[in-house]
Amino acid sequence: MADENADIGGTLEDEDESSDDPNLQLELNVFRAQWMSELKPSPGTSDRLQRARGVKRTQDIAREEKATELFLRAVQEEQNGAVYEAIKFYRLAMQLDPDIEFKINYSRPPDADRGGGNYMEDSDTDGEIEDLLTYFEQQLTLESSFPKICTPELEATQTHISALPREILMYIFRWVVSSELDMRALEQLSLVCRGFYISARDPEIWRSACLRVWGRNCTKVVPFKSWREMFLQRPRVRFDGVYISKTSYIRQGEESLDGFYRAWHHVEYYRYLRFFPDGVVLMLTTPEDPLSVVPRLRTRNIRMDSALLGHFRLSQETDNQTKVFAVVCKKKEDKATEFQRNRFCRRNQAPEAEHAFHVGLHLTSRGRQSFSKLVWIHHSCHITYKLTGETVITTFDLDRMYTPFFFARVKSYTAFSEQPL
Secondary structure, three states, X not given: OHHHHHHXXXXXHXXXXXXXXXXXXXXXXXXXXXXXXXXXXXXXXXXXXXXXXXXXXXXXXXXXXXXXXXXXXXXXXXXXXXXXXXXXXXXXXXXXOOOHHHHOXXXXXXXXXXXXXXXXXXXXXXXXXXXXXXXXXXXXHHHOOOOOOOOOOOOOOOOOHHHOOHHHHHHHHHHHHOOOOOHHHHHXXXXXXXXXXXXXXXXXXXXXHHHHHHHHHOOOOOOOOOHHHHHHHXXXXXXXXXXXXXXXXXXXXXXXXXXXXXXXXXXXXXXXXXXXXXXXXXXEEEOOOHHHHHHHHOOOOOOOOOEEEEEEEEEEOOOOOEEEEEEEEEOOOOHHHHHHHOOOOOOOOOOOEEEEXXXXXXXXXXXXXXXXXXXEEEEEEEEEEOOOOOEEEEEOXXXXXXXXXXXXXXXXXXXXXXXXX
């Protein structure tokens, strides 16, 4: 016990001696200061961490917004009865955010085509657009006494597009719109910068587009506030896709040879309507599905025997309903082809006659898609005999076989520009 007390006493004496040593105390202070400096994060590391956290937070917000958009689109499809499409959008939303169902705000209207893509369903009022347009013009005027359309963000070794005169730039914009009236591309172009936004709102471009659609019936902008508002809100057929009608029915087949059973056939066919800005319409009835037919309807030079080509016009009735009337007929065959076909049957030739089909349709909207539905109101066949000039009219009854047309946008129809607006 005495030895242990002696050891403890010796240890305390050593500590007292070490605490009295100034050099050792200085070294301990230097070590503590160095150790504390190493524990503190450097300014560069802190900035990188904050930047990484900010990027992650932005990505999380964008992911949640996209998941909300897909979820609300799925709800809309489910309400419309499209269960398969709803399941697809539900799955995409859950992949982005598994808890999106509990975060959703059902009072928010679904917006399926965000990012400037869906100009047809833009909910902004024209007054807000005019204010934004004026604001951008004032900003460009305040920045320079000779404002340019745009300024390069970085130094460029080649000539920047801002060096072009405004007239040439507007001609480029007309090429973007093209003769196919691709106004969606013009709206997407306006998202580039303030100068492009101002140029894309040029009244002459929208006035030219309105004249292409309505012709002589489009002399005044009244009652609309601008030509752009007229183009977006006045009923018209759409040129950036095709209207499709699907008809299916069940018919009884022939009885078997032994008489034990009778077959039933499920018949399914499609009607296609493709409108062009110059007033030409293409009509096709075929059992082929849209996947194989739609690409062939890009131009009016289609090589299908059942294709009918003609012209259409829009009619604004007194009851504020817009109707589409079209007259279509088969494309005339070449003389050589006709001679080859009739070479062996000249004796009993049928009297020459021209068949023209008159079609009347009512233009309506479907949900949030404007001008996307055509309902049958008339269908007749006019047969004109060339020898006598007599015309026989046969009017068809509009039964359940005449299902409505629904619009489907086709991106390849406006992928190339052949002529400017």
